[in-house]
Structures are given as structure tokens and as C-alpha cells.
Amino acid sequence: MSFKMHLLTSRTVAVILPVLLLLGMLYSYIWRHYRDGIFGQEVRPADGSSSRVDFTIVNHWFHLVASDYLEYQQPSIVQGRTDVVTVTPWLAPIVWEGTYNPELLDSIYRPQNISIAATVFAVGKYTKFLRDFLETAEQHFFVGFKVHVYVFTDRPKEVHQVKMASGRQLTVVPVPGSNRWQEISARRMELIQTLIEEKLQNHMDYIFCLDVDSKFHGRWGTESLGALVAVIHPGYYRDDRSKFPYERRPESTAYVAPRKGDFYYCGGAFGGLLQEVHRLANTCRTNFEADAKKGIEAAWQEESHLNRYMLINKPTKVLSPEYLWQDFKPRNPEVRIIRFSGVIKNYADIRPNV
Ligand code: UD2
Numbered sequence: 184m185s186f187k188m189h190l191l192t193s194r195t196v197a198v199i200l201p202v203l204l205l206l207g208m209l210y211s212y213i214w215r216h217y218r219d220g221i222f223g224q225e226v227r228p229a230d231g232s233s234s235r236v237d238f239t240i241v242n243h244w245f246h247l248v249a250s251d252y253l254e255y256q257q258p259s260i261v262q263g264r265t266d267v268v269t270v271t272p273w274l275a276p277i278v279w280e281g282t283y284n285p286e287l288l289d290s291i292y293r294p295q296n297i298s299i300a301a302t303v304f305a306v307g308k309y310t311k312f313l314r315d316f317l318e319t320a321e322q323h324f325f326v327g328f329k330v331h332v333y334v335f336t337d338r339p340k341e342v343h344q345v346k347m348a349s350g351r352q353l354t355v356v357p358v359p360g361s362n363r364w365q366e367i368s369a370r371r372m373e374l375i376q377t378l379i380e381e382k383l384q385n386h387m388d389y390i391f392c393l394d395v396d397s398k399f400h401g402r403w404g405t406e407s408l409g410a411l412v413a414v415i416h417p418g419y420y421r422d423d424r425s426k427f428p429y430e431r432r433p434e435s436t437a438y439v440a441p442r443k444g445d446f447y448y449c450g451g452a453f454g455g456l457l458q459e460v461h462r463l464a465n466t467c468r469t470n471f472e473a474d475a476k477k478g479i480e481a482a483w484q485e486e487s488h489l490n491r492y493m494l495i496n497k498p499t500k501v502l503s504p505e506y507l508w509q510d511f512k513p514r515n516p517e518v519r520i521i522r523f524s525g526v527i528k529n530y531a532d533i534r535p536n537v
Pocket of ligand 1: 305368369394395483484485507525
């Protein structure tokens with residue numbers, strides 16, 4: 184190589200290298216922002232700790248592909264249910280019987296091969312509810328789809344063996360017991376967060392977190408899918424929001440002011456995409472712990488924190504009280520079907536404390 188050529192090559196390298204370096208930095212900056220927006224976010228709880236979670240992109244959420252061969256009833260925009268409201272003021276659907284076509288929905292989601300995790304806690308004497316919960320879930324919960332049920336319990340030997348259909352499985356996760364039911368109920372958020380981080384991310388698409396003292400009676404399926412899914416509590420949906428049992432002490436991070444609130448949601452059933460439920464669980468757990476440091480326990484433990492969260496982070500799909508009724512309540516006429524309901528229980532018999 185001549186001296187001139189050599190000089191030219193070194194100059195070229197001297198120019199190209201910094202440009203490449205700059206481009207690399209720019210790419211990594213843009214990628215980080217894009218990923219945080221689409222795949223998940225670095226969550227920084229109030230205590231300053233941080234937990235990064237990366238989630239794979241969820242195509243089926245953005246792109247709904249229907250089968251060309253399926254024939255179904257023509258939808259209408261002028262006829263439909265008039266006895267209930269089917270959309271929130273922020274335009275999220277409220278799911279009631281008669282507002283959707285289950286075959287159409289299943290035909291959209293089945294080819295996507297989606298997977299659904301379900302968590303249920305059975306600590307102490309609550310293991311007695313597991314059998315009915317698991318058996319009825321086999322009959323009604325996402326039938327024909329990939330489902331992985333995680334049972335958190337301090338009594339693994341009492342977990343009932345249920346025959347599960349192919350593609351469905353159950354994992355028992357041992358957890359410590361507790362002398363306080365409030366702690367068992369509230370600790371669920373932390374355990375759900377850890378489960379997502381350690382076991383589910385990049386393996387499952389959706390997660391639903393459910394109370395164990397309940398049974399399925401009717402279909403709970405693809406109509407319930409959404410990014411962030413809340414269930415309207417059956418006890419308060421006809422009441423004025425000033426009567427909702429939100430946490431009313433301003434010192435609590437779960438505080439909701441008297442003239443605020445959309446709906447009162449259940450702590451006993453919620454779900455959505457993994458990254459959304461992770462964000463919810465992490466926030467509720469962090470806020471619960473911040474309250475605990477001040478000696479405050481919210482009126483309805485994690486249910487109060489969930490309600491505060493959903494007031495700010497609006498659910499993208501809202502499930503009507505069909506999705507969590509209470510067996511002691513007579514059915515209201517607008518509730519045409521009860522899909523999932525809490526059984527009647529004697530708190531004094533089953534809780535570790537009163
Ligand atoms: C309501 C909520 C519940 C929770 C609670 C406030 C509904 C239908 N239920 O139910 O989700 O927000 O208020 O904390 O919205 N558990 C055990 N062992 C125990 C106690 C509780 O495993 O000793 C678990 C179990 O999964 C149970 C859940 O925690 O289903 C909630 O406890 P609960 O059913 O006693 O609470 P409850 O009926 O007040």
C-alpha cells in the first residue's frame with residue numbers, strides 16, 4: 184500500500200469510527216425507549232429499588248385475524264342490550280352476556296395459540312375450596328386453550344388432584360402460612376409480581392388472579408381478554424360512588440376522595456397481559472408497604488390499592504358482575520348468567536383470626 188493510500192485509509196477509519204459509535208448510541212437510546220413503551224417498563228417503586236422486566240411483543244393484542252370460513256350472526260349498531268351500559272366513559276368494553284359472539288372470538292384467538300396463567304391462593308383452611316374451584320375451572324375457564332394454574336399454598340398435600348385436559352396444567356407453589364388473613368390476602372400482590380418475573384415472562388401471554396373460595400358456573404373465555412382487566416364488584420354497582428368502600432384516609436396511598444371513582448372493582452378477580460398485571464402488582468405491593476411503614480392498612484387491603492390503581496390506570500376491559508357474583512345475593516335481572524361466584528362461607532371457621 185502506498186503512503187497516500189495508507190493516509191486515506193487511516194483518515195477514513197478516523198471519520199467512520201466515531202460516526203458508527205454515535206449511530207450505535209443513538210440506536211440503543213431509541214431501542215430502550217421503544218422497548219419500555221411497547222414491551223414493559225423499568226418499574227421504580229417508591230423505595231428506590233428497581234426491577235426490570237422484559238416482555239415479548241404481543242401480536243394478537245394488536246391484530247385480530249378472523250377465519251374466512253366462519254359464518255355468524257350479523258352484528259348491529261342499533262339493536263342490542265339496552266338494560267345495561269356496555270362501554271365505559273373511556274371507551275373500554277363492559278362485558279355482559281349478549282354483547283359478544285363467543286365462537287367468533289374463539290376463532291380469532293385459537294390460531295394465535297395464546298396461553299393463560301391463573302393464580303389462586305389457598306392458605307390455611309382455604310384449601311377446602313380448591314377442589315370445586317379447580318374442577319369447575321376445567322369445565323368453564325378458557326376451555327380448549329392453554330391454561331396453567333398456579334396454586335399458592337402452605338399445605339401442598341391438600342391440593343386436590345384434578346384430571347386436566349391436554350394443554351392444561353397445574354403447579355403448586357409452597358408459601359408460608361400466616362396468623363392474619365389480612366396479610367395472606369395482601370401478600371398476594373408480591374407473590375404475583377415474583378411469579379411473573381421468575382416464571383411467566385416470555386412464556387405466557389395473559390394472567391388472571393382469582394379468589395379460591397369461588398366456583399365457575401358458566402363460560403369465562405376469550406371475551407375477557409384485554410391489556411388490563413377489572414371485574415365490577417357485585418355489591419356496589421348500583422350505588423353512588425360516595426358509598427364505595429374505598430380507602431378514605433388521605434394518609435394512605437390507596438386514598439380515593441369522596442367525589443372520585445368510576446366503579447368499585449373486586450380484589451377477587453383481575454387480570455390482563457403479563458406486563459400490565461406486573462405493573463399493577465408491583466405498584467400495589469409498593470404502596471401497601473409504604474402504608475405499612477406508616478402503620479396504615481387500607482380498608483380492604485389489596486382490593487383498596489387495586490381500586491386506587493384502576494382509578495388512575497383505567498382498565499381496557501371491564502367485566503360485568505357476571506364474572507364475580509356472590510352466592511348469598513339474589514340475582515338481579517340484568518345479570519342473565521352467573522359465570523363465577525364466591526361461595527357462602529363462615530369466616531369464623533376458616534380464617535386464622537377475626
Ligand atoms: C374480599 C375480596 C378479596 C380480598 C378481600 C380483602 C372479592 C370477591 N373478594 O373477599 O379478593 O380483596 O376482600 O382482603 O372481591 N386467603 C387464604 N387464606 C386465608 C385468607 C384468605 O388463602 O386464611 C386467600 C383466598 O384465596 C381468598 C382470598 O385470600 O379467596 C381473599 O380472602 P377472603 O375470601 O377471605 O376475603 P373476602 O371474602 O373478604
